[in-house]
Amino acid sequence: MQESSFRRGSIAGLPAGSGSALPAIILVGLFFIVPVVALLLRSVTDPEPGLQNYAALFGSDTYVRVFLNTFLVASVVTAVTILVAFPVAWMLAIMPPAMGSIVFGIIILSMWTNLLTRTYAWMVLLQRTGVINRALMGLGIIHEPLPLINNLAGVTIGMVYIMLPFMILPLVGTLRAIDPMTLRAAALCGASPFDAFRRVLLPLSLPGIAAGGLMVFVMSLGYFVTPALLGGTSNMMLAEMIAQTVQSLLNWGLGSAAAFVLLVVTMALYAIQLRLVGARRAGGGL
Template sequence: MFMAFSIKKWRVGMLLLPILVFLCSFFIIPLVGLLLHSITDPKFGMQNFAQLLATTTYAKVLYNTFLVSILVTSISLLLGFPLAWCITLVPKGWGRILLNIILLSMWTSLLARTYSWLVLLQSSGVINKILMALGIIDQPIEMVHNMTGVIIGMSYIMIPFIVLPLQACMSAIDPMVLQAASICGASAKTIFFRVFLPLCKPGLFSGGLMVFVMSLGYYITPALLGGVNDMMLPEFIIEQVQNFLNWGMASASAVVLVIITMAMFYVYLKVQTDSPVSSNTGA
């Protein structure tokens, strides 16, 4: 049945043409041109990769990058979920206000929000001052210029990227399905974990994917709120590109990042039974 209605091959080609032409001419060609530096700069060979792997520095940088990305993704999923749920539950009034708050925070310049966090979090900052005045702490807590700062700042920025797709997903769920489970005698807990959460999976996946991948290449927030001891890859690359004009090394480290991410993606696709692009009702 659905075979008959799915798009024919040549039409698929037509639909994919614009994006393929665009990405190939403005993305792949320039990118390959630059990434070739990794094996040609300063001379042809694998010396850049050898250099990267020779010290623990690069491994540490990669480790930081993935650690931060995983933490930020988990935290923003955890914080985004109740928000999306609430917005779906009460679409008017309270939910509308929540949605507007999210839109407002997205609208506000990223740079300004990051700076605002800096002033809030620093040890002479507002949060520490309040906590000290209340007598909760005696010594200011170090919440910025380290990984804590990066994680707070980035999770904050990423929450909307979870909420919007998740909310779209939740509002597409038929409440009757949950009702049916309840009538069949399932407890609230069972319904939540066995019915509700699985139905939210597409939204959680697309939001989580966006946040995770975005975090890998994020520069601004770590640069402003982070310390140097937990340097992430983008900053390492910028140092190579800007200060040392070492494009070979910069490209090599980007290539390694892409390969690792692709490998993770591949494993995910293999482990995952349903494809991230197949429709829920179709296949």
């Protein structure tokens, strides 16, 4: 009798239970896999067969700078996000629920608010005559407005803002799964709070930090909207360059080649991340 209901529903000739996935497979196959593969083929066939697009990509200082800048921005954003997210996740994991739920509510509100809305707010807040510069000057901390937009600072602030929830929420789970007894034991054995943090709490939360950090890094690598609006022309990122190459320059071959580079890097990092999360899950089941 078991699985009878399912077998009957599956289509003859297909492996048991795979039939109901067919619509999804067709949709993703036809409108996702086919276009992406066609795009990648285009990188070696447009305008003529050969690797000239990749040669142009890696041979030009401009494009190499875009690659380096993309990695730089993603690294800075990831590092800042981890540093800011960890203490917050730590508190959320142990705070009284009444207080914690307010913070959770704020995190969800910011996460669900339209992406362009949030970026627009930062554009206004960070501009030369914006609130932040005025407040800092009013307090006498600075005398000249700081350049906070169309540069690395602007992109970092805007991106960290967007990535924080993606780091905080999984980290809370990791930290909650740590047995407080381990830290009590460390204290009983004479460890100072700093030692307990460095040698117990931090190593135990490292899998969560690594998995979350890798996710933030991967998302940052391919981000388009925020760098395009808050970044400057001198530190363009890969996603914006791809869009521009295709949309404004109509150079599909070069754009496809750059897209392929982005795809390979992203997917490789994603595979590592899956390993990490998988390993953590296996460990959590013990």
